Amino acid sequence: MDTLLLHCPSMTKRPCCSSPSNPRVSKLDRMDRLLESFLDLSDSSTLSLDLSFDRLLESRACDSDQNDMIERALRLGSVLLEAGKRSARKRASMHNAVVWALSPDLTIKVFSMLDTQSVCYAAATCSLFQKCAMDPSCYADIDLRTVVPKVNNVVVSTMVQRAGKSLQSLKLGIVPGPTASPGSSQPLVYTIRNSADASGFSWNDKRSRQGKESSILTRSCLNPLGGDNGAPGFLLRRLHLYNIERMDNAALCAALSFCPSLLDLEIVGLHVELRQTLESVSRHCHLIERLFFESSKTGRDDSLKLPTCSDLVNNCPHITSLALRGFKLHDYKARVLVKGFRKLKYMDFSTSYSITGAFLRNLGGSAGGNLLEVLILRDCMHLKELEVARSLTAVIAGDFKLLRHLDISNREGLASEGDWYNRCYNLSNIPVKQLLEERPDFCLLAEFPAEGSFVEIEQMIGSDINSDISLPSPLSSHTSDGSLFISSSESNYSSDQGSGNEDSRDHSFVVYEESSDEVDIMPG
Known part of the structure; x- marks a missing residue:
């Protein structure tokens, strides 16, 4: 040699x-x-x-x-x-550092405007972008929602640690796809049942899918919010959680205890109790403005008590948007909530099993509910035709001056006074014409099945069927004069059908370790 x-x-x-x-x-x-x-x-x-x-x-x-x-x-x-x-x-x-036109601070500013997945993709391109993408401001709004389970606790922990005190928003879980909240002033909302795109997604479909694939997010996925003496959760403004099967009451309540600055809480499909969750919100999240809670067990959770309602009203006076969907909520509890929240503008009690509508009596004036703009009582099984008529009469008389959207659609029709087994499938006894004359800008959604085509209620009680919530867009729900949507055709009413709308895009998140030149790609 x-x-x-x-x-x-x-x-x-x-x-x-x-x-x-x-x-x-x-x-x-x-x-x-x-x-x-x-x-x-x-x-x-x-x-x-x-x-x-x-x-x-x-x-x-x-x-x-x-x-x-x-x-x-x-x-x-x-x-x-x-x-x-x-x-x-x-x-x-x-070479990139020489030819890249933007300074590092401007690059970081651009990255901070991207969604989480785009930041991860940018960081995977070169060391220059990787260093810029490590800035905490790039992870102020963490969105790790996926269509199928891919994100694990390690990915969540890494992202939250990078954000540190800059964390503003955290969204986790399994969703069928991005949807808007029709009929409301709310921003884009990822929920299971409130959009045209996902209206066919039923809880029965959800259960069958979960039998084949389980989420890899566990009850400890929110633990990083309490890291560094609670610094990541202290300034958190938005927390959205979807269909995390292994989340329980203790884990959620512990996470909320680290979030005193929370303004927006959305919970869909978690196996957590309404009473314990609201007690934790009342105890720790006094600044909250929007609370959206959809039960994973429609009509079964009867845990909410009057003291919890009163504490929530007294400790969280800034709530403007309240949605408690799928719970066994009685009128007297609903009345305490509506009457107590003086800033309430948006209310959704869809699929509430026990509500009859009596809670709305005398609430349209100065006694509470006078600021209400959107009221959704969709698929409330016990909602009475008489109470709906009384409420609309109050609107005609000048109450609920700001109310502009009311949804009383029901797959089983409205209940008759004295005997809720007798159902009403039209609005013949409701003063719709007078309402539209007094309030031509009023949007009333009343979508019912054809009379005689509904399934016997006794069968529904004894089965495990859960109703879908499909809120049509106000724009598509108006008649030619732009004022009313009434449907008596069952074919127009969303029932338990497969969504067929799952986003096929592959969501993955690339996570880097600063101490290594190598790239670790975490399946996400």
């Missing part, structure tokens, strides 16, 4: 800097010269190198020696390959 080095043209021009007094330098220099001799080989010499390796391999008489030589050749090739890739990345990063 020394003879080969002496006849290498590049080596004859390179002075020897080794010294017998420094054997380490001599060894490194010899390694450099050896590597340089290999790298100086021309493309035409690669065949000779291949033949030379075969000859050396054949010169080993023992199989174990031949195997050892092959292993060492593979290891050497792998080391050279990785060294070349690492150097290429470093040079590419230096």
Whole structure:
């Protein structure tokens, strides 16, 4: 091998800097010269190198020696390959840093405007972007919602730790897709049953799907909010949680205790109790303005008590939007909530099992409910025709002056006074004409099945069927004069059908460790 080095043209021009007094330098220099001799080989010499390796391999008489030589050749090739890739990345990063038009602070500003997945994709491109994407402001609004379970606790913890005190919003869980909240002033809401896109998604479908694939988010996924003495959760403004099967009361309440600045809480499909959740909100989240809670067990949760309602009203006076969907909520409890919240504008008690509508009596004036703009009582099984008529009469008389949207749609029709087994499938006894004359801008949604086509209520009580909530958009719900939507056709009413609308995009999140040059891709 020394003879080969002496006849290498590049080596004859390179002075020897080794010294017998420094054997380490001599060894490194010899390694450099050896590597340089290999790298100086021309493309035409690669065949000779291949033949030379075969000859050396054949010169080993023992199989174990031949195997050892092959292993060492593979290891050497792998080391050279990785060294070349690492150097290429470093040079590419230096090149990007030179030609990239934006300064690091502006780059970070741009990244902070991107969604979480886009930030992860940007960080995967080069070291320059990776360093910029490590800034806490890039993770102020963490959105790790997916269509299928992919995000685990490690990803959540990594993102929250990066955000630190900059964390403003955290959204986790499994959703069928992004949907708007029709008929409300609410921003984009990811829920199971309140949009045209996802109106066919039923809880029965959800159960069958969950039997085949379980979420990899566990009850401890929110623990990072309490890290660093609660710093990440202290300034959190928005927390949205969807269909995290393993979340329980203790874990959720512990997480809420770290969020005193919370303004917006949305919970869909979690196996947590209404009373305990509202008690925790009342105890820790005094600034909350929007509370959206949809039960995972429609009509079964009867845990809410009057003291809890009173505490929530007294401790959370800033609530303007309240949705308690799918709970066994009685009128006297609903009345305490509506009357107590003096800033309430949006209210949704859809699929509340026990509500009759009596809670609305005398609430349209100064006694509470006078600021109400949107009222949704969709699929409330006990909602009475008489109470609806009384409420609309109060609107005609001048109460509920700001109310502009009322949804009384019901897949079982409205209940008759005195006997809720007798159902009403039209608005013949409700003063709709007078209402539209007094309030031409009023939007009334009253979508019923055709009379005689509804399933016997006794069968529904004894089964595990849960009703879908499908809130049509006010724009598409108006008649030609833009004032009313009434449907008696069952074909127009969303029932328990498969959604067929799952987003097929592959959501994945790339997570980097700052202490390593390598990239760890976390399936997300």
